[in-house]
Structure formats: C-alpha cells, structure tokens
Amino acid sequence: MSMFTRHPVSGVLYALVEFVRKTLNVDPVVFVNSGLIVVGLATSLRSVGNVLYSYAEKTCLSTVHVRAEDPLYDDIVRWMNDHAFQRRNFLSVLAQTTNRSDSDKALIRAPLAHPNSDGLVSYREVDDNSFLELKPFRGSRLFRFKRTWILFSHTASSPESVPHVDTNPPLKLQCLSLSLAPIKNFLDEVRAYSRQVSVSSITVYRTKPNSRDHIRWSSAASRPSRDISTVILDKQKKQTILRDINEYLHPHTRQWYANHGIPYRRGYLFSGPPGTGKTSLASAIAGVFGLDIYVLSLLDPSMTESQFSRMFSEVPTRCVVLLEDVDAAGLDRGDLGSSEDFSQPGSATRTLANTSVSLSGLLNAIDGVSSQEGRILIMTTNSPQRLDRALIRPGRVDIHIRFELPSQEELRDLFLSLYSDMFQNAEFSSKEQEKGTARLNELAVQFAECLPERQYSLAEVQGFLLQYKRQPEEACDNVKSWVEEMEYEK
Numbered sequence: 001m002s003m004f005t006r007h008p009v010s011g012v013l014y015a016l017v018e019f020v021r022k023t024l025n026v027d028p029v030v031f032v033n034s035g036l037i038v039v040g041l042a043t044s045l046r047s048v049g050n051v052l053y054s055y056a057e058k059t060c061l062s063t064v065h066v067r068a069e070d071p072l073y074d075d076i077v078r079w080m081n082d083h084a085f086q087r088r089n090f091l092s093v094l095a096q097t098t099n100r101s102d103s104d105k106a107l108i109r110a111p112l113a114h115p116n117s118d119g120l121v122s123y124r125e126v127d128d129n130s131f132l133e134l135k136p137f138r139g140s141r142l143f144r145f146k147r148t149w150i151l152f153s154h155t156a157s158s159p160e161s162v163p164h165v166d167t168n169p170p171l172k173l174q175c176l177s178l179s180l181a182p183i184k185n186f187l188d189e190v191r192a193y194s195r196q197v198s199v200s201s202i203t204v205y206r207t208k209p210n211s212r213d214h215i216r217w218s219s220a221a222s223r224p225s226r227d228i229s230t231v232i233l234d235k236q237k238k239q240t241i242l243r244d245i246n247e248y249l250h251p252h253t254r255q256w257y258a259n260h261g262i263p264y265r266r267g268y269l270f271s272g273p274p275g276t277g278k279t280s281l282a283s284a285i286a287g288v289f290g291l292d293i294y295v296l297s298l299l300d301p302s303m304t305e306s307q308f309s310r311m312f313s314e315v316p317t318r319c320v321v322l323l324e325d326v327d328a329a330g331l332d333r334g335d336l337g338s339s340e341d342f343s344q345p346g347s348a349t350r351t352l353a354n355t356s357v358s359l360s361g362l363l364n365a366i367d368g369v370s371s372q373e374g375r376i377l378i379m380t381t382n383s384p385q386r387l388d389r390a391l392i393r394p395g396r397v398d399i400h401i402r403f404e405l406p407s408q409e410e411l412r413d414l415f416l417s418l419y420s421d422m423f424q425n426a427e428f429s430s431k432e433q434e435k436g437t438a439r440l441n442e443l444a445v446q447f448a449e450c451l452p453e454r455q456y457s458l459a460e461v462q463g464f465l466l467q468y469k470r471q472p473e474e475a476c477d478n479v480k481s482w483v484e485e486m487e488y489e490k
C-alpha cells in the first residue's frame with residue numbers, strides 16, 4: 001500500500017481500490033489476479049492445442065491442398081456452397097454477383113414492367129435473375145461426408161489481404177485418417193457433382209494475369225453449348241471432323257496410340273475469312289463431346305513464349321485447345337498477296353510484331369515433351385498460306401477444314417435456322433405450322449437469290465437478319481437495299 005501513496009497515480013489507484021472494496025465488498029486485487037490466471041491458462045491451453053494439432057497433423061491427419069488455379073478448386077467451392085455451406089454460416093465470405101445461364105428464360109417468363117407510350121421498356125426495375133453468391137473465403141468448416149469428418153479450411157496468406165478473385169488462397173482438406181482415401185472419395189464426388197451440374201454447358205477458359213503478373217487459366221464463361229446443327233458448313237466436312245474426333249477420343253484409340261508409340265494428340269486447322277464459323281464450330285464440337293475449351297491467342301500482348309508453353313502444358317487431358325490467329329507466330333512465307341489470304345488489310349493478324357511467340361516456340365508447345373496428351377487442338381487462321389509447312393504437317397494438323405464465304409444453299413440455311421422456330425410452338429395448330437414452314441422455305445429461296453454468292457460472310461448476313469428477328473418478310477423486302485449499301489461502302 002505504501003507503494004500507492006508514493007506517487008500521485010498510485011494514490012488515485014489506491015483510492016479507487018478502497019472505494020470498490022468498501023462499496024462492493026469485494027477485493028479488486030484478488031479479482032484482477034484471478035482474471036490474469038484465467039487468461040494465462042487459456043493462452044497455455046491454446047498453445048498446447050496448437051502443439052497437439054500440429055502433432056496430429058504430422059501423425060494421423062491426412063491433408064490435401066488445392067491451388068486456386070486448379071479447376072478442382074472451383075468444383076470444391078461449388079460443392080461446399082451447394083451442400084455443407086448452405087446449412088451454416090462461414091466466418092468470412094466472398095460475395096459475388098453471378099449471372100445464371102438461364103437468366104434470359106426467367107426474363108421471358110417475367111411480366112414486362114411498365115412499357116412507356118412508345119412500347120419501350122426500362123429494365124432497371126426488372127429482376128435480371130442474377131444472384132448473389134457467397135463463397136467461402138477465409139475460415140474453416142467441419143462437415144461430415146460418408147461417415148468421415150472433413151475439415152475444409154481456406155486461409156488467406158495474410159490476414160489483411162483483400163478478398164480478390166485473383167489472389168484466392170489455396171484450399172486445405174483434412175480428415176482424421178492414416179489414408180488419403182476418404183478425401184479422395186470426397187474429391188471424386190465433387191468432380192461427379194461438377195460434371196452433373198455442367199452437363200449441358202461448356203466452360204471457356206482464357207489466360208489471365210493475376211496480381212503478381214503470373215499468368216494462369218481462368219474460367220471466362222460457362223454457357224449452354226452451341227448445337228452443332230446451328231453451324232452451317234458442308235455436311236461432309238462436318239461429318240468428317242465429328243467422326244474423326246469421336247474415333248480419337250475413344251479409349252481404345254488411346255491404347256492403340258500407346259501400343260504403337262505414337263503421341264496421343266490430334267490437331268485440326270480451321271481456315272477461312274473472318275465470320276465464317278470457325279470459332280462457332282470449335283465451340284459446337286466442345287458441346288458435342290462434352291469438353292471444355294481453353295482459348296489461347298498468339299496475339300495476346302501479355303504472353304511471353306515461356307508462359308505460352310507453360311499454359312499449353314497446363315491444360316487438362318481431355319479438352320479442346322483453341323489456338324487463335326495461329327498465322328501470327330512470325331510464320332510469314334512471304335506470299336502475303338496470295339488468293340488464300342483472308343485477313344482484312346490492317347487487321348490484327350498482319351501485325352506480326354504483336355506476338356512474342358516464335359515458330360519454334362509454337363512447335364515446341366504443340367508437341368514438346370510437356371504438351372498434354374489427349375487434348376484436341378484446333379488452330380484457326382484467316383491466312384492459311386502464311387503458315388509454315390512444319391506447323392501444318394500431319395501430327396500437328398491432321399485435318400484441315402476450309403471455311404468459305406457462303407453459297408446460295410448456305411444463305412438459305414442461315415435464313416431458315418434463324419426463323420424456323422417461329423411457327424414451332426403451341427400457339428399454332430399443326431396445319432398453321434405446316435403452312436408457316438412452307439412460306440419460310442419460299443422466303444429463304446427468295447432471300448438467298450437477292451444476295452451475291454460467296455461475297456458476304458455469314459456473320460455479316462446474320463448481322464443484317466438480326467434487325468428483323470421476327471419479321472422474315474421484311475428481311476426479304478429489305479435485303480436488296482442492304483446489298484446496295486454494302487456495295488457502296490466498299
């Protein structure tokens with residue numbers, strides 16, 4: 001006590017202690033001491049807990065880490081969202097607005113709100129059916145999977161790091177077991193679930209630099225796959241490529257390649273003028289065979305040659321790799337004026353300086369030792385004559401599909417494919433449907449006759465038809481003046 005009386009602050013403390021003792025009849029010094037003992041005990045217990053946990057981690061816990069760039073990462077987060085995460089809150093989450101792929105269908109069903117006097121609608125108040133997704137970001141969650149308790153943890157590298165899609169920390173899965181089998185079973189279930197929910201859609205992956213300029217694959221879109229029948233192309237060419245890929249993907253073929261010591265790879269070249277359906281066919285093929293697409297462009301200015309080769313080796317075994325603008329790899333053979341050069345004057349493909357991938361870099365990436373076996377490589381170009389022979393030799397390009405500007409028949413097909421569903425709904429009796437279809441066939445012939453053959457790309461003609469989405473008659477009436485305009489603009 002004499003200690004308190006020597007100093008003015010000690011004096012105040014002493015008076016306070018005496019006051020509490022007298023009014024509450026409790027000795028605050030004992031109270032504070034007990035508190036300190038409890039805190040000390042708690043801290044020691046925590047340290048003992050940490051020691052025990054790290055011992056358990058080394059001896060009887062099985063642990064699996066999953067890096068953010070691995071496709072499995074998204075599959076696990078999706079599974080957690082749809083199962084374990086639904087039932088209990090996570091400590092720290094990443095909120096993300098996600099567009100549903102069926103959002104347009106929902107909009108069709110929703111009553112349109114308040115059109116103005118001209119029949120125009122503001123969509124600000126219409127629910128676009130996008131939804132808020134809360135993804136586990138930081139923290140851990142214990143859940144039960146087939147009688148095994150699994151600890152899912154997601155820890156940010158630094159506690160202060162801002163949640164950012166590019167800097168997602170790795171995931172950790174742990175269970176009390178001497179074998180990895182329970183976690184492996186869980187991952188099999190996660191992958192099966194992912195396949196099930198994405199059965200009618202394809203995911204498009206593109207390269208994306210993260211905050212440390214480290215390029216990685218990132219899913220750019222997940223969308224319903226394009227029906228192959230909507231791609232207009234000579235039937236025989238379409239059948240050839242479909243049969244070839246079907247045969248290639250068969251497990252017996254893989255074995256056959258292995259038995260004969262041939263690298264199990266298959267490459268296709270799609271060449272032709274812009275807007276003739278090269279990309280559309282690649283994505284329809286991915287849909288037919290249930291594969292995801294990995295898109296690489298040689299004109300990507302942020303891609304160095306070593307990054308290009310690493311990205312090429314990081315694609316999964318079964319997928320479509322779409323390599324765009326392949327003629328840009330500095331492969332000029334000097335005959336730019338050839339009739340097969342479909343690139344537009346001044347178009348990106350002429351700017352060879354834009355790519356840092358050399359021909360040898362490209363060839364190494366395609367069939368070097370680290371190149372993935374089992375993938376389907378589709379290369380596209382507007383200028384096939386500029387490709388080096390080494391690039392298009394069998395083994396690298398096994399089938400070359402030439403796309404051309406459309407014939408009369410293809411123009412008719414495009415017209416019919418855009419309007420054929422107009423009469424195919426319950427609103428019309430079968431007789432009306434028949435009549436409507438017959439009229440459409442007439443209009444398609446009329447429409448195609450007004451367009452010069454092999455002059456405009458299907459993309460251009462489709463652009464015109466999109467102005468008359470539900471008015472085939474008007475499209476026919478106006479196509480002649482569109483052709484005149486196009487001629488004038490040339």
Ligand SMILES: Nc1ncnc2c1ncn2[C@@H]1O[C@H](COP(=O)(O)OP(=O)(O)OP(=O)(O)O)[C@@H](O)[C@H]1O
Pocket residue numbers: 230231232233272273274275276277278279280281381382458459460462
């Ligand atoms: N053969 C086709 N069949 C169906 N649609 C087509 C066809 N060609 C072009 N289109 C339409 O035109 C648009 C552009 O087509 P796409 O991107 O496939 O052309 P591309 O040949 O890959 O062009 P680019 O060489 O400029 O990349 C798409 O919306 C597609 O629907």
